Amino acid sequence: MHGRPRKPSKPEDEAASAAKAQKLRALQSQFLHNHQNNIYTKEAVELSAKLLEINPESYTAWNYRKLAVEHYLSLTHSDSNPESLNSIFQEELTVAENALRQNFKSYGAWYHRKWVLSKGHSSVNLELRLLDKFQKADSRNFHAWNYRRFVAPLMNRSEEDELKYTEDMICNNFSNYSAWHNRSVLLSNLLKKKADGFLLKEKVLPEEYEFVHQALFTDPDDQSGWFYHLWLLDQTVKVDSPLLVSSWPAHGYDLMLLGDSCPSSPFTSFHSDSGTFPLVLYFNQAVEGVNSSTVSVDCELNTIKDLIWKPLSANNSQTAQVWVTQLNFIDVEPKAYPVEVSLGHSQGIISSSGFHYNHSRFAFRVCVQPVENGSAKRLGGDVMLWSDEKFHIYDAHSQESSPVISLDQLSIQNNHETTASEWRTEAIAKEIDHFRELLSLINCKIGKLTLARLLMAHDTMICPSNKTHFKEVLELYGDLMKLEPSHVQYYKDEHSLVLLQQVTSSKESLLNHCFHYRNLTSSHIGNPICLRLNNLSLSRVGSFDKLLWVQMLDLSHNELQSIEGLEAMQLLSCLNLSNNVLCSFTALEPLRSLKSLKVLNISHNEIGAHSIDTTRYLCSSPVSHSAGSEWNPGEIINADTDVKSYWEAYFILKDLNLTQLDIVGNAISDEKFKSFLIKILHALKWLDGERLH
């Protein structure tokens, strides 16, 4: 019951209500009697109409009327005049209309009308007049709008005419989200079909921007135009075909596959005990169809053939933004091997909206080093300590290759895709001006938020950018946090993502976060770089496309409650997530794909402290049924009680080869849980700083 005041009922009201109830009950039981006995006399059918007029939601009565129609149709011979057919259906339309007058949100009544029209015996010409009436009375009635979308094609009304209708509705009152919505549906259809006058986005979109400005600038607090504007922005920025944004190894890399000796650059060296390393492809959007026939990897070694590509997706979907395969260099002659990767030479890599990847290629070299005897033990032998004094800022040599430089080389490769055609940058620049002007007149949330989004879109399109707007955007999100405290966490998440984009945008800024880890007992210069992004108030992580090379990562002392996207960092072997606000093991789902992970610190989080798990459905689990799920139903039902009560931990950790785990300071971490961990983690040597035997 919506919108009825709470008041003590008066005795006379109760009496009236009881009398009405009695009448309705009598009507209802008489109706049910007719329905059960298939009685379709004139009186019986009229009785159902009466019932529906009082209670349009009585769905069984609508069903009864359909049966009655079918009954009458079976009596009417095909040669009987169309008049009588017509009048049968006309009666139904009238009953539906009367019911809608009573309750214009009645599902049953709207569907009954649809059912009658779909029989094809009634004229649809009156439908628009009826709709006009209902849409005037309540311009947001989504039943009426749905019905309109059903009726318009039946009447052969063009999408252009319907587009005009939304324009009229909006001009009448711009605060009509339903009309804006319908406009976005119609317009995207017309653009997709490349209909007359809708062939070129650069013609259509600027006009739409003008149109939506009227709504946004008249009342910036009214949400009706917000989402339409965001959609236009997306239409402006988006290029149809998927792009490769980065890879590991990146184009031009000289990858040192280490046996033992010191590498020239810690950015490009990789130690592998097994002689294999991952090849990672990072696209700008989720794609499917990455396999050995759409991606060829050419190298003189014939161990690199028929590669198996794995999508890095949480629930076994065959669509993913990041794909990985393993390259095998076991027992090969120590020397340099050039490798060339060529994508999309045969069609098959497709985005979720159906666009094909265009052909591109990149190349790198793998230098296999000889393995010396008596090679020292690497990480895992000693306990790894994350304390500050163990880290020394990395002193880069000037001519050293850095991952950021390689990235630029890759983006040059992609340049023929021309992500930034002129009209797009022009449109964005124009919008930036408009919103700056708006903000000079009025301090409003949507103005700041949109400006922040526009500036980031601008920076992304003009790449490599001479002038970036990170500082201004970060300030805007800072303002928004103060302006609207109830959504502070949304702005904080956005702020975090922009901050990471800033950090990873240049070699200089990245090097401020690069450290050497140095243990007293083993002083390997060959130890990889540790990227330290601790103490940055990050509530979310991103920019993974620029962090594929990272093997040690410190994200401690932030405000992370999610590590979505971290699965792309396939080289990670040491990860510190301590002192964040991770709430459950399912939030660590990305770790499942990190097969190199050895050292993990998740101490001082909130695992086990919450009754509601917000990431349960983002990974495959016993309660969701993703295709090809690793859960076999018997496994969990027949598992012992420990596995049942700790199924999330079991699911995330069981396939990892962790040698060191820190979990102290979480609600879940008691002795019972720790002994469970020791049971399932066979390679574990250190738990919460204590050596296991």
Add this chain to the structure above:
Amino acid sequence: MPLLFYHIRPEAIPKTRYLMGELAADKHVKYIISIEKKKDNFESVVMEHLRMNGAYWGLTTLDLLGKLDAMMEVLFVGGFAGNIGHDPHILYTLSAVQVLALFDKLDVLDIDKVSNYISGLQNEDGSFSGDIWGEVDTRFSYIAVCCLSILHRLDKVDVDNAVNYIVSCKNLDGGFGCTPGGESHAGQIFCCVGALAITGALHHVDKDLLGWWLCERQVKSGGLNGRPEKLPDVCYSWWVLSSLIMIDRVHWISKEKLVKYILGCQDLENGGISDRPDDAVDIFHTYFGVAGLSLLEYPGLKAIDPAYALPDDVVKRIFFAHRHCRSDLSLARRRLLLKLAVVFCN
């Protein structure tokens, strides 16, 4: 026509005085029970066809309040006779299955019959009709997927196709409508996101876009509306919140303000929760208010699962426990429960 008779000792409910800003749990328990007595007013007759949903709303609320055990004396006494005359519809099937799951009595169902009924409603394009008359709506997709999953019979339908249809109802604002092109609406979004969650297909959702749309449903008073520029309403605490939780974006709204709003919609005198402060209460909003508070981790309430809309321990029991062999129910009780089953799979 009464649905439920409760055998409950009145003294079992402690008398407490409540202040604003506290959940009046015992009042709400009393209110739910009292609905039984108000069977003769006009509204209860108008709502008669929703009886199965009403049972689900009332009983789930009691369970979340920790009062279901105290009421295992709930008897289903002939309450469904008057209901049997209504036609079967998928809307009522789900409520019945949920109620049986609540009591751990799914074994009284002829599971093949129920799942055949549901799978028979799937159309070529993957969508589901509500009944034989063919109305199509993503609400029915959710119900079908949720029911079949609870019954461990999801293999009876074409899940990929069901997912494809739901994805075809995705809008440019990240939300979902009833049918392709239909406007985004929080209730509809819950159905689509819930069905995608249960089928392990949430990768089809643009979580940031939808998350922003959903978090913008919170209005100044702290309450949530169901579409832009609409009034807040307690029932959206469920639809919006559960969707935000399933896509891990619930931290984007202010939980404190929402808790305050829901508590402010209580009738502190007579129990029950309404859509907005000082409106008339009903069982529907009482359920959504309490379920919303459970999602917000309000102290003292059992946790509810955002996709199945059932208490967490019930969901765990469904998926982690050995299936029971025919239960220890008395014959009389089983017969009564079977009557309930008849309502929707005749």
